[in-house]
Amino acid sequence: MDLLAVRTFVMVAEAGQFQVAAAGLAVSQQAVSKRVAALEKDLGVPLFTRTARGARLTVDGLAFLPHARALLDAEERAAASVRPGRRPLRVDVIGRRTAVAGLLRGFHRAHPDVDLDVVILFDVDADAAANAIRSGEIDASFRCVTVPGRDLPEGIEAMPVLDEPLQLFTGPAHEFAAAPAVAPAQLAGHRIWMPGNLPGTEWSAYYDALAAAFGLTIDAVGPNFGVEGLLDTIAESSTVATFLSERTPLVRPAVHGLRRVPLRDPTPVYPHSLLWHAGNPHPALTALRAHLSSRPSGRLDTEVWTPPWALRSHPRHGRTRS
Structure with a gap:
C-alpha cells in the first residue's frame, strides 16, 4: 500500500x-x-x-x-528504529555473557530511560567493527584495539574501559584443580581447549599471543556447543582445561564440579576499549561514555600480561608484562 x-x-x-x-x-x-x-x-x-x-x-x-x-x-x-539520533543506541559486544555486556547492564540500570540495542557482530576484529561504526550500522563497539589505536579508520576514537582478568577452569581431577593459583608458565605443555577461537578474530589473536608468550597449547579444534557444553567436557577430564574470565557468569558451576583457579605472576588480562565515531550525534552515546569514564579503575595489585600490541585500560596500575 x-x-x-x-x-x-x-x-x-x-x-x-x-x-x-x-x-x-x-x-x-x-x-x-x-x-x-x-x-x-x-x-x-x-x-x-x-x-x-x-x-x-x-x-x-x-x-x-x-x-x-x-x-x-x-x-x-x-x-x-533505524534513524540516527532517534533509534535505540546500538552497541556491539563480543558476547552477551562477557564482562563488557555486564558494563552495558550497569549503564542500563543507571539510565533506564535510554533505549538500548545490544548486538553481536560475529567473527570480526576491531577494524571490522570500526568500519561498521563508520557506516552507521552500529553506534559503538567493545573491542581490543592496538597501541596506539591510530590504524583505525578516520574519525574512529577508542577509550580503554576494562582489563578483564582470566582464570583457569578445570575439572576436579585435573592436576591444578586444588592449586591456590597457577602461573601461566606452569601451563606449558598442557592442553587448553577453546573451540570458540575462530581464526581471524580478535580473541583468537589474543590467545595466540598468550600461547606464544608462555609456551601454551591452545586447542581450538572441535565443535563449539557454547560455554555450558565446554564446561561439561572440562568437568569430566583430568587433562583438559580452559580459560574464562573471572567475571563469566556460570549457571550451575557446582553441578559441573568445576574449579576456578586464579592465574598469577602474571595475570593475563583481556583489554577492552569502547570504539565510536567522533561525529556520531546520538545523545545516548555521550551518556554511555560518561558512565564508563566514571567507573572505578578496577585496579589490579599484581603483575599483568597483555599482548604487546594491545591498548590497556589502566596502564598505570600494576606491573605490565607484554
Missing part, C-alpha cells in the same frame, strides 16, 4: 477539504486528488463523497481511517 497516499487520505479526512490538505502537504490540489483516487482504486471503494463544502468520509472511509492512522504510526516507529 502506498503510504504517501494513505498519509494524504488522513490529511484530507482531518481537514475536510482537498485544498487545505494540499497546502499542508505542500503539493497541488490536483496531486492530492490523484493520490486519493489511486488509493480508492487500490481499495476498490470510494473513501470520500465530494460536496460543495469539501470532502465527507463515506462509510468505508470512516472504517478505513483508524487503520490508516495505525499504518502511519507503524511507519514512524519503523523509521525511528
Whole structure:
C-alpha cells in the first residue's frame, strides 16, 4: 500500500477539504486528488463523497481511517528504529555473557530511560567493527584495539574501559584443580581447549599471543556447543582445561564440579576499549561514555600480561608484562 497516499487520505479526512490538505502537504490540489483516487482504486471503494463544502468520509472511509492512522504510526516507529539520533543506541559486544555486556547492564540500570540495542557482530576484529561504526550500522563497539589505536579508520576514537582478568577452569581431577593459583608458565605443555577461537578474530589473536608468550597449547579444534557444553567436557577430564574470565557468569558451576583457579605472576588480562565515531550525534552515546569514564579503575595489585600490541585500560596500575 502506498503510504504517501494513505498519509494524504488522513490529511484530507482531518481537514475536510482537498485544498487545505494540499497546502499542508505542500503539493497541488490536483496531486492530492490523484493520490486519493489511486488509493480508492487500490481499495476498490470510494473513501470520500465530494460536496460543495469539501470532502465527507463515506462509510468505508470512516472504517478505513483508524487503520490508516495505525499504518502511519507503524511507519514512524519503523523509521525511528533505524534513524540516527532517534533509534535505540546500538552497541556491539563480543558476547552477551562477557564482562563488557555486564558494563552495558550497569549503564542500563543507571539510565533506564535510554533505549538500548545490544548486538553481536560475529567473527570480526576491531577494524571490522570500526568500519561498521563508520557506516552507521552500529553506534559503538567493545573491542581490543592496538597501541596506539591510530590504524583505525578516520574519525574512529577508542577509550580503554576494562582489563578483564582470566582464570583457569578445570575439572576436579585435573592436576591444578586444588592449586591456590597457577602461573601461566606452569601451563606449558598442557592442553587448553577453546573451540570458540575462530581464526581471524580478535580473541583468537589474543590467545595466540598468550600461547606464544608462555609456551601454551591452545586447542581450538572441535565443535563449539557454547560455554555450558565446554564446561561439561572440562568437568569430566583430568587433562583438559580452559580459560574464562573471572567475571563469566556460570549457571550451575557446582553441578559441573568445576574449579576456578586464579592465574598469577602474571595475570593475563583481556583489554577492552569502547570504539565510536567522533561525529556520531546520538545523545545516548555521550551518556554511555560518561558512565564508563566514571567507573572505578578496577585496579589490579599484581603483575599483568597483555599482548604487546594491545591498548590497556589502566596502564598505570600494576606491573605490565607484554
